[in-house]
Amino acid sequence: MGRDTPNGGPTRREYVKAGGAALGGGLLAGCLADGDGEDDGERAGENGTSESTGDGSYTVSMAPMGEVTFEEVPATIFTRLTHHAGMAFALGRGDDVNSMHAPDYYDALWNQFTPRLEGVELDWTGLFSSWEPGREDLYDLDSDVHLADPASVVQLGSWDRDDLEEIEERVGPWFGNTLSDRHTPAPDGWQDSYEYYGLWEIFEKVAQVFKETDRYEALASIHDDLLAEIEANLPPESERPRAVMIGASSIDSIYAYTLDNPGFLTAHIRPLEPSPAFEDDVTSQSVVDMEQMAEADPDVILALGGFHPDTDIQVIRQNFQEHEVGATITAVDNDRIHAQGARYQGPIVNLFQLEMTAKQLYPDAFGDWPTYTEGPYPEIPPEEQLFDRNDVASIIMGEF
Secondary structure (H helix, E strand, C coil): CCCCCCCCCCCCCCCEECCCCHHHCCCEECCCCCCCCCCCCCECCCCCCEEECCCCCEEEEECCCEEEEECCCCCCEEECCHHHHHHHHHCCCHHHEEEECCHHHHHHHHCCCHHHCCCCCCCCCCCEECCCCCHHHHHHHCCCEEECCHHHHHCCCCCCHHHHHHHHHHCCCECCCCHHHCCCCCCCCCHHHCCCCCHHHHHHHHHHHCCCHHHHHHHHHHHHHHHHHHHHHCCCHHHCCEEEEEECCCCCCEEEECCCCCCHHHCCCHHHCCEECCCCCCCCCEEECHHHHHHHCCCEEEECCCCCCCCCHHHHHHHHHCCCCHHHCHHHHCCCEEECCCCCCCHHHHHHHHHHHHHHHCHHHHCCCCCCCCCCCCCCCHHHCCCCHHHHHHHHCCCC
C-alpha cells in the first residue's frame, strides 16, 4: 500500500469522495482493493452506519467525520488514545496497532487483564508514542486508517484542517471519536458536525470499519447481559456507598474524578450508580487535599491506575492510613481503598472494570472483591464471575 512522498505528485491510493461532509469539510477517505464482507448495498442494521457500494467499496459514518469511504478493510492502524486501541484489540486486531499514547504504560496495564483470557496475547511495547504526532510521523507510519478523532487532534494546537486533509488524502482516513470522553466541547468550526456517543456505540462503528460486526455483536451481547445483571441486583439507593475516584500520585495533591459525569470515562461506574461523596464544587480532575477528602468522608475510594504494575496500591493505602487526617476517613478505616484500571478503556477492559467495580462497591450483591495487592486481575471463581472469560477470549481470537 505504498504512496508517493509528501512532496511529490499524486498519491497511489484511489480515493472515493465521502458521500457527506466528511470531517465537516468534504475530505476524501479510503484505501485500496476490495472488501470481503457484506453484500453490495446491504446496510448494517436499523441503527447501522455502514453501507457497501456496487464497486466493492463501503462507507461508515460517525461524527465528526461524516461518511468515510473505504476501498478495503484497513490492515495497519494508527491510534492516539487507548479506547480506540482497545477496540482494535477486541476485534482481534491488537497486533495491527502501530502507535498509541504511552504504549509501554498501556501495554503493561492491558496485560493485567489478558492472563484471564486464555490464548489471548498482546504486545504494544515499543510502538510509536502518538500523543501529539507530526505530519511526517504519519507519513512514516503509513497507516491504512487513523483511529483518532480529528477534532481532538485540532485541539492539540499544532494541527489545522489543511493538515488533516493532507494526511487523509495521502496516507489514510481519520475515523474516531474522543470528545465523547466527558462530552468535551468541540473546537471552533467543529460544533455543527459533532455528536456524542457511548463507548459501545463508538465500538460498533469501529467494528463496521473492519467488517467485524459479528464479533462486535457477540461482545455487545455479553455487555448487555452484564448490564442487565447489574441493574437487576443494584441495592436500593439508600444502601449504596458514598464513593470517590482519585489519582493518588501525591498524598498532598490528590486528583479527584467525578463518578456520574456523562461520557465513556465513567462507562464502568455510572451503571452502578454509587452516591458521589464530593459536592458539586469538586469537578473531574479537581485537585483536593486530605482535609477535603475527610470532609467528603467516602465509604469507598477507587484509586485510578492502582491496577498498573508500576503502581503500588499498598503504598497508596499506607499513605492514607499513616496520615493524621486520612486515617479518619471511613473508607480507610474499613480497608475499602480499591485499585482501578483506566478511564480510556476499550470494550474488554470495560467488561472487567464493570465486574471489578460492582464487587468493590456492592460485595453483598455481586460477591467479594479479593484484596488486591499486585499482579494481574485476580482469579475469580467461575460461579462468582459476572461474565464468561472463555466466551470473551474466543470472540477476540475469532473462534466464536
